């Protein structure tokens with residue numbers, strides 16, 4: 001059996017307009033690697049050894065988008081709150097709002113889109129992200 005602890009942890013931000021009543025979601029288009037390029041995802045990345053997951057997320061968001069965020073609640077997935085990404089990774093996703101700066105695709109992405117609730121599926125999400133988008137869609141209803 002594959003367990004949560006056998007997977008490397010990835011952290012992601014569901015950047016919304018309002019932590020309590022979200023009506024929009026930021027999606028980012030990956031540039032690498034070739035197999036994932038062009039797919040849309042949650043900004044974020046791998047937690048480094050010894051790094052706190054929340055600190056890792058703030059670091060990744062600053063590097064990738066050049067902004068500071070405030071985190072809200074975790075978008076609960078099926079693996080101890082996280083979401084499976086294939087066999088090797090599990091991703092914990094937090095709701096987040098931007099508190100400083102304007103998101104730009106500085107690193108790892110070449111385009112950002114702010115999707116309204118009725119456009120959540122307008123971009124080709126990485127396949128593993130679709131269940132997370134479903135959970136966010138339910139939150140926005």
Ligand SMILES: Nc1nc2c([nH]c(=O)n2[C@H]2C[C@H](O)[C@@H](COP(=O)(O)OP(=O)(O)OP(=O)(O)O)O2)c(=O)[nH]1
Nearest residue numbers: 010011012041042043044045046085089126128129
């Ligand atoms: N960041 C992120 N990664 C995702 C998502 N969905 C998904 O399948 N992945 C996959 C892609 C990668 O295989 C893995 C996360 O790696 P990453 O490439 O974002 O991590 P990183 O920025 O720390 O990368 P690196 O330093 O190792 O290059 O999870 C998502 O929504 N956000």
